[in-house]
Amino acid sequence: MVEDAGTEVAVGRDGGQAIRRAVALLREVSASKAKGLGAKLSGLAEATGLTQPTAHRLLAVLLKEGLLERDSASRAYRLGPLLYEFGLAAAPRVDVRRMCGPTLDRIAAEAGDTAYLNSRSGTDALCLDRREGSFEIRALPVEVGNRRPLGVGAGALAVLASLPPGEADLVVAANEGRYRRHGLIADKVRTAIEATRARGFAVTTGRIVARYRGVAVAVGNGVGGVPVALSVIAIAERLDVRRIEAVAALLRREEAALRAAISGSLTTHKGRAA
Amino acid sequence: MVEDAGTEVAVGRDGGQAIRRAVALLREVSASKAKGLGAKLSGLAEATGLTQPTAHRLLAVLLKEGLLERDSASRAYRLGPLLYEFGLAAAPRVDVRRMCGPTLDRIAAEAGDTAYLNSRSGTDALCLDRREGSFEIRALPVEVGNRRPLGVGAGALAVLASLPPGEADLVVAANEGRYRRHGLIADKVRTAIEATRARGFAVTTGRIVARYRGVAVAVGNGVGGVPVALSVIAIAERLDVRRIEAVAALLRREEAALRAAISGSLTTHKGRAA
DNA sequence: CAGGAACTTCCGCAATGTGGAAGTTGATGT
DNA sequence: ACATCAACTTCCACATTGCGGAAGTTCCTG
Numbered sequence A, B: 001m002v003e004d005a006g007t008e009v010a011v012g013r014d015g016g017q018a019i020r021r022a023v024a025l026l027r028e029v030s031a032s033k034a035k036g037l038g039a040k041l042s043g044l045a046e047a048t049g050l051t052q053p054t055a056h057r058l059l060a061v062l063l064k065e066g067l068l069e070r071d072s073a074s075r076a077y078r079l080g081p082l083l084y085e086f087g088l089a090a091a092p093r094v095d096v097r098r099m100c101g102p103t104l105d106r107i108a109a110e111a112g113d114t115a116y117l118n119s120r121s122g123t124d125a126l127c128l129d130r131r132e133g134s135f136e137i138r139a140l141p142v143e144v145g146n147r148r149p150l151g152v153g154a155g156a157l158a159v160l161a162s163l164p165p166g167e168a169d170l171v172v173a174a175n176e177g178r179y180r181r182h183g184l185i186a187d188k189v190r191t192a193i194e195a196t197r198a199r200g201f202a203v204t205t206g207r208i209v210a211r212y213r214g215v216a217v218a219v220g221n222g223v224g225g226v227p228v229a230l231s232v233i234a235i236a237e238r239l240d241v242r243r244i245e246a247v248a249a250l251l252r253r254e255e256a257a258l259r260a261a262i263s264g265s266l267t268t269h270k271g272r273a274a
Numbered sequence C: 001c002a003g004g005a006a007c008t009t010c011c012g013c014a015a016t017g018t019g020g021a022a023g024t025t026g027a028t029g030t
Numbered sequence D: 001a002c003a004t005c006a007a008c009t010t011c012c013a014c015a016t017t018g019c020g021g022a023a024g025t026t027c028c029t030g
Helices: A017-032 A040-049 A050-064 A081-089 A098-110 A154-162 A165-182 A186-199 A241-264 B017-032 B041-048 B052-065 B079-087 B096-111 B154-162 B165-182 B186-198 B242-265
Strands: A068-069 A077-079 A112-122 A124-131 A146-149 A202-205 A212-218 A230-235 B069-070 B078-079 B114-121 B124-131 B147-149 B202-204 B211-219 B227-237
Touching: A017 A040, A017 A050, A017 A077, A017 A146, A017 B017, A017 B052, A017 B079, A040 A050, A040 A165, A050 A068, A050 B017, A050 B052, A068 B147, A077 A124, A081 A165, A081 B017, A081 B227, A098 A124, A098 A230, A098 A241, A112 A154, A112 A212, A124 A154, A124 A186, A124 B079, A146 A165, A146 B069, A154 A165, A154 A186, A154 A212, A154 A230, A154 B147, A165 A186, A165 A241, A186 A202, A202 B147, A212 A241, A230 A241, A241 B069, B017 B041, B017 B052, B017 B078, B017 B147, B041 B052, B041 B165, B096 B114, B096 B124, B096 B227, B096 B242, B114 B154, B124 B154, B147 B165, B154 B186, B154 B202, B154 B227, B165 B186, B186 B202, B211 B242
Parallel strands: none
Antiparallel strands: A068 A077, A112 A124, A112 A230, A124 A146, A202 A212, A212 A230, B069 B078, B114 B124, B114 B227, B124 B147, B202 B211, B211 B227
């Protein structure tokens, strides 16, 4: 293990190597679900900085334990039944999803396109929820539970840009190597963050396939301490310059309402210290 | 590591010690949620057969990774935010929960007491879903996601008794040490399995607190290959001998209907090979 | 405030996990 | 159909990671 630092998680080097690596693999499998191509051994090894034999052995254990399953045809790994089961038992710290449900409903209804709720999870953005609009052609590139590096996609970019600058820089640096797989590089992300901050909302065009376009607004200081963003994704033609502004206005309006609703029920759940 | 074999998982001794132990701890934390008392270090160490320092170190890593959280007041561990998030992304093999939803609705409505859906997960029973009835006093000892050794509780007993005898014996043997914490021993469980098989349904009285009583019926050959049981739990007074029979009849009726519905939509999802 | 239990830290030893290299399987192109 | 290549899997000698007994600390409980 002479490797350069930086490939790995880089902080907290004491103990738990195997477990940390295993969790990194799980996160990567979870992230790979977003991009169409499944989570193959080689890709996972590369993304986590592990050698192929090591990744293989760890994955085999995770498989046997039921944390992962493997598609026999494509050989791709995916999250397993035990994780689903744990998910049933694990209550979220703050139920961001429920708190934002009505907001999402209204956004999807009014915009007619798909509304998304994204939150921060470490250096990832996580799709917490979504609502489909009434328009015939639905843009559904991301599914609930999907995970990708902060900065990739409208919602994820809005979340990233809403973090304190120092924090955002750290995240971008940590994700440096992962952006390439999404057709991005760190510098482009940094530029996009600036633009998002200046504009007040995020706009993106699907990188791999330029078929979709997204508009996103971060929620004030987050929901119960968790940074989140509201976004709308549609096929590119449906989001021309004019409509982008309209959707952004809608998102901003809903963001303000949501923030008000949250501070109203502030005393309900007190945040837990880390 | 001179320890006696049998304390650990006992099969598949090759590789992945750290990860296997970590998963065992997660399962135990998940199981401890059921019994009122939280998952303390000492209990987890004992239940998993680890020494306290080892358990402590592993738990610390799981904590740092976000798979667990810790209640600062009680020092008890509980499943963390990352597991909730993975749960969103992990689709269940077969959506047992949705397939049985209407059945549960009807049982709860007709019985007036709480209806439960339990499935097998390894050597555990897992509460997949529940519906509250209309009766004023609700028996809600178990929550969705809760996990306890197969054999503990009506639903868990019905599931266990529905397994092939050899398989059930293995499970009971594997759970040997865990029954004590629920006021049971392996031999009592074996007797209860026999009684359940003879009777055609399971009846239990809460062991730790004899306040509740439960009636359960296993679903034919399981749902999509997963062994499951339907059950009704109520305060003991509400389930006297006469009503037990009535509830059992209701459960059996619903079980038959469910089985019919399943075999009707058989071709929909083909089971995935292990 | 003393006694005890639960939790946390320490550290030398060795079992577990590591990754280069070789072997196997399966996909792709001619 | 066959050759070529890439992706996956297995093997094994080595040392890093993880282990747990013992000692220290904190937090209850009487």
